[in-house]
Amino acid sequence: MRLFSVFNKLSSIPNSPFEVLKGEYDREGILSNSNEQLRRIIDLSGFSDPVRLSDIFPKTFPVSYPKTMFSQLTNESVSIKPFFFGKRKVSYLCFERLGHLENSITFIALPFDKTSILQLLQMYTQFEGYYNSNPDLVICVDSTWHIADINSAGYLKLGYASKDEALNEDINAVFILSEEAMKYIAGELAMGNSITEFELLLNQKGGGHISGLASIFALSYGDDEPQMYYFHIKDTTLQTEAFTGQLQMNMELSELNEExxxxxxxxxxxxxxxxxxxxxxxxxxxxxxxxxxxxxxxxxxxxxxxxxxxxxxxxxxxxxxxxxxxxxxxxxxxxxxxxxxxxxxxxxxxxxxxxxxxxxxxxxxxxxxxxxARKDQTERLSYYDLNAAVKDTLTISKNEYKYSIDIEEHYGKVQQFLCIAAEINQVLLNLLINAVEAIQQKKGRAERGLIIIETSQDNKYSYFRICDNGPGISEEYVRKIFDPFFTTKPIGGGSGLGLTLAHDIIVNKHKGKLEVKPSENGACFLVSIPRNLESIEE
CATH class of the missing domain: 1.10.287 (Helix Hairpins)
Structure with missing residues (x-):
């Protein structure tokens, strides 16, 4: 690996512990560009304009030296020479005809002793190892928005056979970015800001896409705009696909819930x-x-x-x-x-x-x-007269019980309250029919059956209780009685949904309580409906 390339890349490392001086000069030896470290160490304001290389390094470079360097250097040539500026020794000075401007030469001065150079090379070796072995995509883009460098994980994940194949690719062919997103990135980097956790979608050469989360920062030297943009991209394709799959599943679950x-x-x-x-x-x-x-x-x-x-x-x-x-x-x-x-x-x-x-x-x-059966109140809250509703339910179901069952009615003073009236009516009818059928299932009855209906209220709830003297409910059945499709009737004798729907209406929709109290002499169902209900849980 060429030493200039090593030093050039190290000069681009953010927050480097080493001072790497970098600049460009033309055929006349006039300084055309410089990085912050060079301007800080050498006070350029003390030189007359234009500043020449011979002004900065008078003992090392005569006026004619730059022209000589132009004739000697090619893009593959490097010159290394120890030199001084002021009282400070610069151990290495590298040149390469690879300037930012046309017909210019880039130089990098390394003001280190031999030990420091070894530390610097060790640091670069570690950086190169991290760069090449990093599982994330690391892409370096030049000022024309073409790929200038890319690590192995980067070109392999993008579907290229080698690094050379990926170099000089237009970034717009790789990144799927809107015009607004490109303007945002360029604007932030031009102001010296870095960008973190930027969501990207990248094209793969053979087709397909990669989702990524990018950290983006700019590197530059001199007074010009940034000359390199680094994209450190964490591959989030699997997470994105998982999220997309979860989103799709949520949508399907939402549709299923609607069904x-x-x-x-x-x-x-x-x-x-x-x-x-x-x-x-x-x-x-x-x-x-x-x-x-x-x-x-x-x-x-x-x-x-x-x-x-x-x-x-x-x-x-x-x-x-x-x-x-x-x-x-x-x-x-x-x-x-x-x-x-x-x-x-x-x-x-x-x-x-x-x-x-x-x-x-x-x-x-x-x-x-x-x-x-008032349909106009099926899905909205309305004020409900519980006592009147019980009487209406007894009236329409009278033929079911009048020949074999007596009804005792005990009406408390119950003020009207908000509920879905049609659904509470449904609960009343279901519980009443359930009590009638329980009594009718009790064989060998000589006397008439009895159903007791009571209504009452307190500050929090309105109550109605329906008790029968049927065969009762076993403890085993109490745990299952509100389960969907559970019934003790013979096949074809019922859907097993009456009590399930009653439980859903009272407990889930109205946030009330539906309790069953079994005994040897029958069963009681107690319904508690909140009096301060303002909305219904859909």
């Missing part, structure tokens, strides 16, 4: 429809009963109407027949007795009351059903 939410909404709708389907026959019976007697009453009313019409017709025939009045009065009395008009009048009054009662029952049932 699960849609599936949940669908299951909730299906569970509600299943509950309504279970009630449909009962509600039809509850509606058909009053409709049946209303229909019969209408038939009776029509018969009464015909009798009254016959009576009125007979009365009207008296008009203008005074001579036969006595005979006609006798006929009217006979008709009145035969038609039993007193009974007709009483019966019409009774029928009117009965019809009104039947119509009111239908209106109440339809009103309860409408309140239970």
């Amino acid at each position: 699960l939410n849609r599936a949940y909404a669908s299951m909730l709708s299906q569970e509600k429809m299943a509950a309504l389907g279970l009630l449909a026959a009962g509600m039809a019976h509850e509606i058909n009963n009053p409709l049946g007697f209303i229909f019969n009453n209408v038939t009776v009313l029509m018969n009464h109407f015909k009798d009254l019409k016959s009576f009125v017709t007979t009365v009207r025939e008296l008009y203008g027949q005074d001579g036969e009045l006595a005979l006609k009065i006798s006929e009217i009395q006979s008709l009145d007795k035969r038609l039993d008009l007193d009974f007709v009048f009483d019966d019409i009054t009774s029928i009117e009351q009965e019809n009104h009662e039947g119509i009111d029952r239908i209106k109440k049932l339809l009103g309860s059903l409408k309140s239970f």
Whole structure:
């Protein structure tokens, strides 16, 4: 390795412990460029302009020496000569016709003794070892933004067969940078700033890309702009791919979560429809009963109407027949007795009351059903009347329990609170139907079953409790009772989602509590809903 090359690279090491003096001069021996160390050690302001090499080193270089050096040096030639400036000895002075300007010669002065030179070479050897064995990409770019040097890790990772193949490559063909990014890098380096942790994407020669995290700094000498840019690039391709894969996985999980939410909404709708389907026959019976007697009453009313019409017709025939009045009065009395008009009048009054009662029952049932299934409040908070909701739920499900189960209702003073009304209605119905079915599963019952419903509140929660005297729940089942698809019913007897959805609505969405208290004489479900709820967890 040429000594000049060693010294030249060492002069570019930031914060070097050695003073490496570097400059350029032209054919006339005029100094055209100098680094900071040369300007600091030699006060150039004390020389007349232009400063010549013979002014700086008068004992070593006569005026004619620079021209002689031009004729002797080629790009491969190096001259080493110990010399003095002032009282300070410079052990080595290297020249090379490789100046920054055209027709100029670069010189590097090393003001060291022999021991220092050995230390310097050892330092460079260590630097070269680090440079060449570094697993990161180290790329040196010249002022024209072409690759001037690159370590082995750099050219191999970029897909080049050798360093020579990578040299002089336009950096824009290697780095994938926007115009704004290039301007930012050039601007920061021109101001003497270094750049750290700059994300880069690099092209590989055979196709493909490398992701990297770069530290960038500029090296220069003289008063001109920086002449070399160093890119120390840590290969982050694997991390980037892992991050991209994780990002893709997160996106897929997000999409899956949306699908699960849609599936949940669908299951909730299906569970509600299943509950309504279970009630449909009962509600039809509850509606058909009053409709049946209303229909019969209408038939009776029509018969009464015909009798009254016959009576009125007979009365009207008296008009203008005074001579036969006595005979006609006798006929009217006979008709009145035969038609039993007193009974007709009483019966019409009774029928009117009965019809009104039947119509009111239908209106109440339809009103309860409408309140239970109000779609306009499915996804938003609204004020909820718990006591009224319990009564509505009992009304629409009456046919499920009225023949074999008694209901005890204990309503506390419960103020309205915010919740998703349709979903709390769903919980009420699910727990009530669950209690009814539990009682119906208990075989050999001689007496009627019993369900007790209680409502209450405190400062923090509104409560409702539904207890039954069915067969109860074993400790083993208590741990599983809210699990999806868990059911003790025979195959085809239920979806196993009713209590799961109730738990999700109360605990996850409303941040409340759903607790089960098993016993040998039945089971109690206690629901606690926060009174200060302001938003719903989606």
